[in-house]
Amino acid sequence: MSTWAIVVAAGRGERFGMTHGEPKQYLPLGGRRVLDWSLEAATAHAGGVVLVVPAYAVDRHEPLASAVVAGGQTRSESVRAGLAAVPEEAAVIVVHDAARPVPVPAVWDRVLAAVAAGADAAVPAVPVTDTLREVGGDTVDRQRFVAVQTPQAFRAEALRRAHASTGEGTDDASLVEAAGGRVVVVDGDVANIKITSAVDLLLAEQLCR
Numbered sequence: 001m002s003t004w005a006i007v008v009a010a011g012r013g014e015r016f017g018m019t020h021g022e023p024k025q026y027l028p029l030g031g032r033r034v035l036d037w038s039l040e041a042a043t044a045h046a047g048g049v050v051l052v053v054p055a056y057a058v059d060r061h062e063p064l065a066s067a068v069v070a071g072g073q074t075r076s077e078s079v080r081a082g083l084a085a086v087p088e089e090a091a092v093i094v095v096h097d098a099a100r101p102v103p104v105p106a107v108w109d110r111v112l113a114a115v116a117a118g119a120d121a122a123v124p125a126v127p128v129t130d131t132l133r134e135v136g137g138d139t140v141d142r143q144r145f146v147a148v149q150t151p152q153a154f155r156a157e158a159l160r161r162a163h164a165s166t167g168e169g170t171d172d173a174s175l176v177e178a179a180g181g182r183v184v185v186v187d188g189d190v191a192n193i194k195i196t197s198a199v200d201l202l203l204a205e206q207l208c209r
């Protein structure tokens with residue numbers, strides 16, 4: 001069963017802000033760039049990796065990627081651009097945020113095992129630790145929620161079907177679910193942080209040591 005990965009790195013990193021004219025995925029982390037860590041994890045678990053980057057970066061040499069394509073205005077558009085470059089023969093596709101560089105091989109193993117066992121999609125999640133309050137409303141029970149991470153693994157056909165219409169979801173699993181697919185939640189890892197603001201990069205420096 002052939003597995004491909006899509007690493008989405010086409011965001012503008014607006015919450016982080018630009019440093020040296022580059023968005024967060026191109027910033028240095030442990031002697032290389034943030035996205036190199038994410039690409040390395042992907043190459044360890046997939047036979048081929050499509051890297052999705054901002055249009056201005058599409059000609060950069062990316063030796064860890066099998067193909068480099070330009071992304072879109074939204075994350076879903078970027079995933080669709082990546083999907084178009086994944087060979088038809090791929091049976092399983094894993095989508096991973098370039099902005100999650102800390103290596104968590106066990107999480108990759110868990111999502112891939114769940115899809116191999118028959119799920120249409122498998123997403124890693126961790127408990128929410130902060131108290132949640134609805135803006136302008138009341139505190140909500142955090143036990144009812146989990147925080148979803150990437151890598152997310154999919155039966156290729158389910159992911160392609162979910163993206164056949166131009167739906168928008170903050171993640172691909174919600175699109176698969178909306179299309180009637182079976183989504184399984186597996187344990188994520190609290191070390192699998194997403195770099196959103198400057199403090200996350202400091203933490204990633206420690207975690208990537």
Ligand code: CTP
Nearest residue numbers: 008009010011012013014015073074078098099
């Ligand atoms: N992403 C993408 N294309 C987009 C938007 C996001 O490929 N149009 C990617 C980002 O590069 C990142 C991942 O999706 O690796 C998760 O998105 P997020 O952390 O929100 O990154 P940004 O959208 O770049 O940041 P922000 O929302 O702060 O602008």
Ligand code: MG
Nearest residue numbers: 011012013075
């Ligand atoms: Mg974003």
